[in-house]
Structures are given as structure tokens and as C-alpha cells.
Amino acid sequence: LDTSKQNAISRRQLWLLFAVSVFATHVWGIVNILREYPAWMLRMDLWGLLGTISVSLLFSLFDALLPFFAVLLLAFLVPRRFFRARLVAGGSLLILTISLWVALFHLNPQWFNQRQMVPLAIWGITFPLVLGLGYWYVYFRDGGEQMLLSIVERLSTLAALYLFLDFIGVIIIVIRNI
Amino acid sequence: MVTVGDIPAVSRRHEKKQKGMSVSKISRRDLLKMLPAVPLMKMSWPHLVRAARDQAQTSGQPNILFLVFDTLSARHVGLHGYQRETTPNFARFAEKATVFHQHTAAGNFTTPATSTMLTGTYPWTHRAFHLHGLVRPDIAQDNIFSLLPPEYHRVGYSHNLLVMSLLHQMRGNLDQFMHTRELCLSDNQLADRLFINDYTAATWGEQSALQQGGTAPGTLFLSLLNRLNRSLDKRRLEGELGALYPRGVPNLHNLFFLLEDAIDWMGSEIQGLPKPFMGYFHLLPPHEPYTPHKDFIDIFRDGMQFEEKPRLFGAQNMSQQELNRQRRLYDEFLANTDAEFGRLMDMLEAQGLMEDTYIVVTSDHGELFERGIRGHVTLTLYDPLTHVPLLIHGPGQTTRQDVFTRTSGADFLPTFLQWTGQPVPAHVEGQVMPPYAEGGAGDGRDIYAMEAKSNPKFGPLQKVTVTLHRDEFKIVGYFGYNVEDQFELYNLQEDPEELVDLYPQGGSIARDLAEAARAKIAAENEKFTLS
Numbered sequence: 001l002d003t004s005k006q007n008a009i010s011r012r013q014l015w016l017l018f019a020v021s022v023f024a025t026h027v028w029g030i031v032n033i034l035r036e037y038p039a040w041m042l043r044m045d046l047w048g049l050l051g052t053i054s055v056s057l058l059f060s061l062f063d064a065l066l067p068f069f070a071v072l073l074l075a076f077l078v079p080r081r082f083f084r085a086r087l088v089a090g091g092s093l094l095i096l097t098i099s100l101w102v103a104l105f106h107l108n109p110q111w112f113n114q115r116q117m118v119p120l121a122i123w124g125i126t127f128p129l130v131l132g133l134g135y136w137y138v139y140f141r142d143g144g145e146q147m148l149l150s151i152v153e154r155l156s157t158l159a160a161l162y163l164f165l166d167f168i169g170v171i172i173i174v175i176r177n178i
Numbered sequence: 179m180v181t182v183g184d185i186p187a188v189s190r191r192h193e194k195k196q197k198g199m200s201v202s203k204i205s206r207r208d209l210l211k212m213l214p215a216v217p218l219m220k221m222s223w224p225h226l227v228r229a230a231r232d233q234a235q236t237s238g239q240p241n242i243l244f245l246v247f248d249t250l251s252a253r254h255v256g257l258h259g260y261q262r263e264t265t266p267n268f269a270r271f272a273e274k275a276t277v278f279h280q281h282t283a284a285g286n287f288t289t290p291a292t293s294t295m296l297t298g299t300y301p302w303t304h305r306a307f308h309l310h311g312l313v314r315p316d317i318a319q320d321n322i323f324s325l326l327p328p329e330y331h332r333v334g335y336s337h338n339l340l341v342m343s344l345l346h347q348m349r350g351n352l353d354q355f356m357h358t359r360e361l362c363l364s365d366n367q368l369a370d371r372l373f374i375n376d377y378t379a380a381t382w383g384e385q386s387a388l389q390q391g392g393t394a395p396g397t398l399f400l401s402l403l404n405r406l407n408r409s410l411d412k413r414r415l416e417g418e419l420g421a422l423y424p425r426g427v428p429n430l431h432n433l434f435f436l437l438e439d440a441i442d443w444m445g446s447e448i449q450g451l452p453k454p455f456m457g458y459f460h461l462l463p464p465h466e467p468y469t470p471h472k473d474f475i476d477i478f479r480d481g482m483q484f485e486e487k488p489r490l491f492g493a494q495n496m497s498q499q500e501l502n503r504q505r506r507l508y509d510e511f512l513a514n515t516d517a518e519f520g521r522l523m524d525m526l527e528a529q530g531l532m533e534d535t536y537i538v539v540t541s542d543h544g545e546l547f548e549r550g551i552r553g554h555v556t557l558t559l560y561d562p563l564t565h566v567p568l569l570i571h572g573p574g575q576t577t578r579q580d581v582f583t584r585t586s587g588a589d590f591l592p593t594f595l596q597w598t599g600q601p602v603p604a605h606v607e608g609q610v611m612p613p614y615a616e617g618g619a620g621d622g623r624d625i626y627a628m629e630a631k632s633n634p635k636f637g638p639l640q641k642v643t644v645t646l647h648r649d650e651f652k653i654v655g656y657f658g659y660n661v662e663d664q665f666e667l668y669n670l671q672e673d674p675e676e677l678v679d680l681y682p683q684g685g686s687i688a689r690d691l692a693e694a695a696r697a698k699i700a701a702e703n704e705k706f707t708l709s
Contacts, residue, residue: 051383
């Protein structure tokens with residue numbers, strides 16, 4: 001195992017990767033909450049509504065842990081020069097692309113349930129193509145990594161806001177469950 | 179800690195001697211004198227056992243076993259004239275029970291109808307008329323558990339997660355709260371484990387996050403894992419039980435269960451409950467999906483055709499042929515349910531529980547296979563949806579009694595309170611059922627059912643279906659769905675199949691009942707606004 005300090009993942013890198021995961025899962029989760037909100041409003045009072053939204057946010061927080069840890073695992077498994085050399089850019093690219101493709105899968109359940117092979121095949125084939133293109137852009141194009149990092153920086157601010165909402169949600173859950 | 183029961187009898191006798199207390203002593207001569215009495219004791223042994231059990235019931239109060247089979251329409255029960263022999267065990271039970279021929283559920287799905295049974299109030303009062311809806315807290319505190327005398331041991335269980343929401347709400351009034359998972363093969367739910375004090379809100383959050391319902395799941399990755407887990411679970415159970423259940427292991431959404439397990443549990447454990455007890459057991463069959471045991475598959479492949487009915491408000495597009503096929507599947511699952519019910523009754527009878535227990539058997543709502551509609555998720559309230567069976571076996575009852583007076587799901591609470599000598603709270607809208615009421619009650623009153631899934635819980639009723647039963651007539655009012663309110667009127671005595679809508683013909687009955695239904699909604703809305 002390579003344990004040199006140069007190869008250690010910094011706290012800042014960890015935060016940025018986690019922030020990208022939080023961003024992806026929370027944007028999806030909050031859009032879903034907004035879609036469900038009218039139905040919940042029909043049947044709950046405000047306090048119940050806050051409880052339900054808090055539980056939904058908690059699930060989004062746990063959802064964020066999955067891609068985050070998956071990327072960290074990948075960073076340890078793949079040779080350094082392919083991935084860890086540009087961990088934040090490469091990891092963020094992977095998280096965002098997978099999230100987008102999984103979101104497409106969820107939005108079109110009939111592709112899988114009704115075995116619609118054509119859209120399913122397009123969905124499956126385009127994923128490595130888009131990921132490969134992104135990889136090329138980040139790793140081999142001048143300024144590609146910088147551009148992605150600047151986007152990730154901005155996303156991390158939003159992610160901090162989402163985490164704050166999660167924190168409030170946890171407090172609400174604790175109060176409701178005491 | 180050692181209790182008196184743990185001290186050997188010899189020690190207790192020695193202790194008494196030391197304290198100078200008299201100790202009864204049976205001599206050999208006394209024992210010989212008692213020998214001739216032995217055959218007499220043997221003869222009266224069952225009576226002695228019963229007497230001992232009665233003694234144990236310090237209050238002399240009867241046990242109450244409240245058994246609810248979900249989605250059981252009276253229109254599919256032989257006792258009420260159904261052509262197929264779906265329920266021979268209900269018929270057998272009826273020979274020692276009171277059969278209510280016109281019992282009406284207060285709603286067309288679990289939450290409103292069950293809330294009415296548990297609180298004695300109609301849905302406009304308890305306000306639980308949405309999926310996983312909860313009863314208004316001030317109404318919820320007076321329920322069939324809390325209002326019984328304190329000596330009662332209260333047990334509540336349900337396969338149905340909508341009922342679990344209600345039981346969670348009333349958990350503080352239960353001595354024995356049983357989780358759904360206790361009598362299930364698999365329940366796949368986190369809310370019941372992690373958020374025990376906030377079950378309903380957490381259930382909504384969990385379902386929204388993990389499950390693909392009308393909208394996409396709210397988590398990207400956890401929902402995939404959940405889907406995989408459920409799929410593996412299903413495959414495992416089908417591997418183990420698929421041969422016994424060719425149409426699938428009984429399930430609803432993520433829940434897998436066997437009715438047999440619940441019946442076995444009840445058959446073996448109920449007799450051991452502290453007495454007097456009040457046991458509420460709400461079991462899912464014959465709720466869809468219709469997945470009977472293999473012994474009941476195709477037992478009704480008789481080619482029976484049911485006539486097509488007028489498609490009026492809320493009609494859907496399912497063909498009559500498909501409706502007939504679905505009806506057959508339902509009937510087969512119902513026959514399976516009935517067989518299990520028969521098995522339970524045999525066990526309870528063998529244990530002598532029928533001697534000191536009220537056994538109440540009913541359903542929360544029915545099921546529809548007509549007018550293009552299959553199931554009970556509908557805006558309509560046709561008779562197969564609200565007419566449910568009700569049979570009550572009283573302690574020691576040996577003959578059948580028939581009651582033709584219309585009764586309501588709201589009547590359970592006051593009836594139970596009557597049995598146990600408790601006062602009925604003023605806000606309760608049900609009445610003591612006719613055979614148990616002093617002077618005979620029930621005739622001549624209006625009885626209602628309601629569907630208002632699209633109406634806000636905390637708002638006046640503006641989008642609502644209401645039925646009003648008065649004498650032999652039933653009016654259905656559809657309020658707020660279209661620009662103008664719509665009505666249907668049926669004479670259930672002359673036209674039990676609801677084939678001829680009398681409302682377009684006009685007349686005083688149509689006018690009066692429409693006005694009464696409108697006035698009832700207005701009155702309830704006024705009360706709601708004032709409160």
C-alpha cells in the first residue's frame with residue numbers, strides 16, 4: 001500500500017466530494033418533496049408535514065453517503081494516475097454522471113418494467129460514452145479540470161445549505177420521536 | 179425478587195405455624211371420607227373449569243374478540259344471497275351468532291371505515307379519510323380500547339399498514355401492541371423500527387424516499403438498493419412457498435404474510451391472554467392481490483356471468499369479462515379466508531372461549547366488480563363497497579338470530595360500551611346495535627358513508643361523495659366534482675343490485691333525501707368551522 005503523505009486524501013477533497021454527493025441526492029430529493037407536497041398538504045397539519053419532510057431529507061442524507069463512499073473505494077482500488085491524481089474532478093464527474101443516469105432510470109420506470117429494450121439500450125450505451133467524454137475533457141483538455149472544480153466549489157455552497165436543512169430536520173425528527 | 183408463589187408450600191406452612199396461625203390439615207380418615215365424591219367431581223369438571231375461569235375474571239366482564247377481514251363485501255357472502263358458496267364457515271358460525279343483514283361501512287377504504295369502527299364517529303368528525311390518515315387527537319382519545327373498563331387487557335394487531343397508523347396513534351391505550359412484522363413473513367419497513375413515536379409521518383417519508391409510486395422515489399441510490407432487497411425477498415419467499423401459492427405469496431406492497439400464521443397465533447395465544455381481554459385483529463385477506471392457497475385455485479371456474487350494470491359517475495373502463503374474471507379470483511381468495519376463519523373458530527370453541535367471549539366478525543369495506551370498476555379505490559360508494567358482513571357471537575350463544583335493521587360501523591364503540599357497562603361519550607355518532615340496546619334502537623335513523631380522499635383534511639367538505647340510507651332508500655351525492663352536484667337514488671329493497679337510478683324521475687323522496695344529504699354536509703362543515 002502506498003501510504004506516502006502525497007497520496008493521502010485531504011480533508012478539503014473529502015468535503016468537496018461529499019458536497020457533490022449531497023448536492024446530487026438533495027436536488028433530487030427536494031424536487032421529489034415538491035412533487036409530493038400537494039398530496040401531503042391535503043392530509044397533514046404543518047407539524048406533520050415538517051416531520052415527513054425531515055424524514056425525507058434524512059433519507060437524502062444517507063443517500064449521499066453511497067456515491068461518496070463508492071468514489072472513495074474506487075480511489076483506493078484504481079491506480080493513482082487514472083483517478084486519484086485528479087480525485088475531486090474525476091470523482092465529481094462520476095457522481096454527477098451516475099446520478100443523472102439513475103435519475104433518468106427512475107423517471108422512466110416503464111423502460112425496465114415493460115422491458116422497453118430500445119430506450120433501455122440507449123440509456124445503457126450512452127452512459128459510458130458520456131462518462132468517457134467527460135473523463136477525456138477533465139484529464140486531457142487544458143482547463144477542463146479547472147472548469148469542473150469551479151463548478152464543484154459553487155455546488156459545495158449549496159450543499160452546505162442542504163446539510164443545514166438536514167440538521168434542522170434531524171432536530172425535528174428527534175423532537176417528534178421523544 | 180422472590181414472590182409468595184415462589185416459596186414452597188412447606189415453608190409457608192412452617193412460617194404460619196411459627197406465627198401461631200391455624201393450619202388446615204387433612205387426615206387419612208378425611209381423605210377416605212372424600213373418596214365417594216370423586217366421580218361427582220369428574221362429572222362436573224368442565225363446569226368447575228368454567229367456574230374457575232369466571233372467577234378469574236374478577237369483574238365478570240366478557241372478553242371481546244373483534245375480528246376484521248379487510249375488503250370483505252357482504253355481496254359475496256352466501257349468508258346474504260351470493261350465488262357462489264364462498265363462505266361455508268361463516269354460515270356455520272352464523273348458527274351460533276347474530277347475523278346483521280344490513281351492516282354499512284362508513285367508507286370505501288380502510289382508513290375512514292376503520293377509524294369509524296374504532297371511534298364511533300363518522301369520517302367528517304374523525305377526519306381520517308386519506309391514506310395513512312390519522313384521527314383528530316381529541317376524537318382519538320376516546321376509542322374502543324381506552325373507553326373499556328380498566329381491568330381489560332387490550333391487544334391490537336393488523337396486517338394492514340393503514341390500520342397500523344391508527345393503532346400506533348392509539349398505542350398508549352393498548353396493553354399489547356403487536357407490530358405488523360410479528361405475524362408477517364417480511365414487512366420491509368423502517369418506519370416501524372426507527373421512528374416508533376412518529377410512525378405515520380415517517381411512513382410517508384420512507385415511502386416517498388424509497389418506493390416508486392405515482393412519482394419517482396425520492397432517493398437515487400437507496401431506492402435501488404431497496405428495490406433489489408425487495409426483489410430478493412420476493413424471490414426467496416416464492417422459492418419457499420411458490421408451490422403452495424401459485425398466484426404468489428400473499429402480499430400487499432412490500433408486506434408478505436400468510437393468513438395461516440396469524441390464525442395459528444390467534445388459535446394458540448388468545449386463550450392465554452389475561453382476562454377479560456379486548457382483542458382487535460385486522461387481517462388483510464381477501465384484500466387484493468388475490469393470492470389463495472393452491473387448494474382454492476380455480477374452485478369457482480364455473481363460467482358464471484354477472485350482468486352488466488349502468489356506468490354512471492366514476493365509472494372506469496374495465497370490460498365486463500375482465501371484471502367477471504377478477505371477481506372469480508376474489509371469490510377464491512375469499513373461500514380461502516373463510517376456511518381459515520373456520521379453523522380459528524374450531525380452535526376457539528375447543529378452548530371454551532365461545533362461552534365467555536363476544537366474537538365480532540366483520541370487514542372495514544367491500545370490493546367492487548361492476549360498472550367498469552375493479553377494487554375499492556374509487557369515488558363511488560355502491561353497495562358492494564359499503565355493505566359488509568357482521569356476525570356477532572355472544573357468550574354462550576347457541577342459536578342464530580337475524581337482524582334486518584340497518585347498522586353502521588359507528589355502532590361498534592357504543593355496543594362494546596353497553597356490553598361492558600360503560601357510558602357512551604356524547605360526541606359518539608353510532609348507537610348500540612338493536613339486539614343489545616335497551617328498548618331496541620336503530621330503526622328510522624339515517625346512516626351514512628363517505629369518501630373524500632381529494633378533500634383537505636383540515637378544511638370544510640367540498641369534494642366529497644356521501645351516501646345516506648333512510649329506510650329502504652339510499653341516495654348517493656357527489657359534491658364538488660363537477661359544476662353541479664350529482665345524485666343517484668336507489669330503492670335497495672326492490673332493487674338491491676342498484677340497477678335503476680330513481681333520482682332522474684324526481685319526486686318527494688329524491689328531493690327530501692338530496693336535501694338531507696346536502697344539509698348534513700353543511701351542518702358538519704359548520705361544526706368544523708366553529709371548532
